Amino acid sequence: MLKITAIYAAILTFVYVKLTLNVINLRRQNEVSLGDGGRDDLQQAIRSHGNFAEYVPLGLILLGCLEANHIHWTIVLLLGGLFTAGRLYYAKAFLEATPNIELRVQGMKYTLWGLQALAATNVIALIIQKIL
Template sequence: MLLITSIIAAILALIFIKLSLAVIGLRRKNKVGLGSGGHEDLERAIRTQGNFAEYVPIGIILIACLELNGAPWWLVAVPGIALIIGRLIHAKGMNTPPPDFSKRVLGMKFTFFTLIALAVLNLGWSLFYLAN
């Protein structure tokens, strides 16, 4: 079972829905069907949602692989929580006018370090089991 992954994925899905609703709301407000129509707030919302959609799937896949391969729950939960925190910080930094680049950068650091940690954990865990 993927209990930890399910919780993490559900939380990330809720965040994605919130980001998507923000884009939809700004599209309606600004009467823009495609693109940003030159509206900076809409452009930020679009990129925040897009960035989330670009990075989260690989994180969830790596978290699920780790859990499926029998890693302890905490070794799955900690990077999952870090991914959630990183994505929230990034979104806050992107959507606070003017963009708060320190939060944006911090959010991406959380995200990258988490993905790197997950890749290393998966490699290490898999190689450990292959060697035994």
């Protein structure tokens, strides 16, 4: 069972729901049923939600592959934590009253570092397992 991946997937799901509710609330406040209605705040909320939905599946797949290939749990935990921290920072940047650009940039850095580390660790692990 992919216990560590399941924990991170659950945490990220709660953030996804929060971002979804943020979009729904802004649509209701601004009486917009489709699109952003020309509202900058709604456009930012929609893109923040979309950005989250674009990156999280790949991160969880890579994390699950590490765990399924029996990579030591500390490596899985640390890399999942790096990726998740990035997604949390990015989401928080857009859930503030005024978007926090520094937090947004830091969130994307951690997200991309996490994805690269997850991908590289998967490749290295597969090469080592094939050789041994």
